[in-house]
Amino acid sequence: MSIFLDFDGTITAEDTVTHLANFALRFQSERQAQGQHTQTRDGDASLTSCSTHTTHESVMPASLEETPPEGQEQEQEEEQEEENNNLSSRWDSVVHAYVSDYKSHVSLYTPSAADRQCADDEIAFLRSQKHVETRSLARINECALFRGISPATFHAAGRELVRNGTVCLRPGFGDFVRGAWAKGWSVSVVSVNWSAAFIEGACGFAEGEIDVFANEVREEDGAVLGPGVLVGDALLTSHREEGDDDDDKGRGSESKSRGLVGRNLTNSCDKRDAVREVRRKRQELDQPFYYFGDSTTDMECLLEATRGIVIADDEQSTLIQTLRRIGKRVPHVRDAEPGEELVWAKSFEETIGVHV
Numbered sequence: 001m002s003i004f005l006d007f008d009g010t011i012t013a014e015d016t017v018t019h020l021a022n023f024a025l026r027f028q029s030e031r032q033a034q035g036q037h038t039q040t041r042d043g044d045a046s047l048t049s050c051s052t053h054t055t056h057e058s059v060m061p062a063s064l065e066e067t068p069p070e071g072q073e074q075e076q077e078e079e080q081e082e083e084n085n086n087l088s089s090r091w092d093s094v095v096h097a098y099v100s101d102y103k104s105h106v107s108l109y110t111p112s113a114a115d116r117q118c119a120d121d122e123i124a125f126l127r128s129q130k131h132v133e134t135r136s137l138a139r140i141n142e143c144a145l146f147r148g149i150s151p152a153t154f155h156a157a158g159r160e161l162v163r164n165g166t167v168c169l170r171p172g173f174g175d176f177v178r179g180a181w182a183k184g185w186s187v188s189v190v191s192v193n194w195s196a197a198f199i200e201g202a203c204g205f206a207e208g209e210i211d212v213f214a215n216e217v218r219e220e221d222g223a224v225l226g227p228g229v230l231v232g233d234a235l236l237t238s239h240r241e242e243g244d245d246d247d248d249k250g251r252g253s254e255s256k257s258r259g260l261v262g263r264n265l266t267n268s269c270d271k272r273d274a275v276r277e278v279r280r281k282r283q284e285l286d287q288p289f290y291y292f293g294d295s296t297t298d299m300e301c302l303l304e305a306t307r308g309i310v311i312a313d314d315e316q317s318t319l320i321q322t323l324r325r326i327g328k329r330v331p332h333v334r335d336a337e338p339g340e341e342l343v344w345a346k347s348f349e350e351t352i353g354v355h356v
Contacts, residue, residue: 009294133266147222158201172349229262272300
């Protein structure tokens with residue numbers, strides 16, 4: 001038996017994308033400040049060095065030996081503030097462009113939500129959003145918000161944000177995972193989040209205890225790449241089509257092989273294909289598996305799983321309402337009948353010993 005878990009809103013109580021972006025903005029601001037302080041110290045040392053080699057005809061004033069030139073510190077602070085504001089502004093533009101793109105796509109798509117009454121229609125709609133997500137990733141890469149952030153730093157950030165309460169894990173998550181391990185089951189995370197290392201840190205287990213299949217950030221330029229691309233072993237690939245070069249800027253040659261490119265995880269189809277590929281590599285395609293998710297990005301995995309568990313605060317969640325609209329029964333876990341394929345729960349605590 002294997003268990004696959006979504007991360008944002010499933011393992012965590014809410015989406016972590018905003019927290020991840022805010023961490024990156026703070027990181028870049030602090031790095032910029034540190035760089036300017038270093039330049040100031042280097043400049044002071046240079047001035048002092050020069051003063052020791054001047055003749056009596058050109059003596060460096062003592063005040064210049066001890067402090068930066070007048071106005072230099074203020075100028076550096078202003079430059080830092082301007083750079084921070086520019087990055088924050090660029091990031092806001094990325095977010096606003098995505099929201100606008102998504103709303104436009106939804107408004108123009110047919111059939112409308114009310115007319116999508118079966119799984120095939122809803123899945124077609126979810127897959128149609130791929131180009132929206134791809135364009136957004138291109139904007140993220142161009143913004144370079146994540147440039148210079150190492151996997152270790154992402155990992156530490158995930159752990160710290162959980163420790164200080166900024167990111168909250170769903171009740172019972174740790175006990176649920178340990179209980180699954182006790183039964184000999186594997187536990188994996190499949191996510192469209194930008195950083196697998198951030199997820200690993202937030203989950204709080206030792207390295208390698210939980211397999212995380214998610215996008216990864218390349219440190220040198222901040223590009224968001226598909227799982228496995230950084231080590232030359234992409235989990236998923238797609239065929240490179242004419243005109244794809246602009247979309248693939250920043251991915252690097254390691255994502256390309258025999259006309260294929262490493263594929264980012266961005267939508268429901270990507271997640272379903274990722275789960276299938278992991279199960280294929282583990283030779284588990286004929287084995288049952290459970291899937292936990294909270295959003296429509298998880299729909300294809302939930303419908304394909306032996307048992308799908310929707311994690312939601314209440315029955316008004318978009319995912320539960322969508323599943324019911326396409327004719328799926330989704331009772332609460334404690335009201336489920338034996339063999340029920342889809343259920344919902346508020347936390348992992350509610351599923352322990354009941355449905356799993």
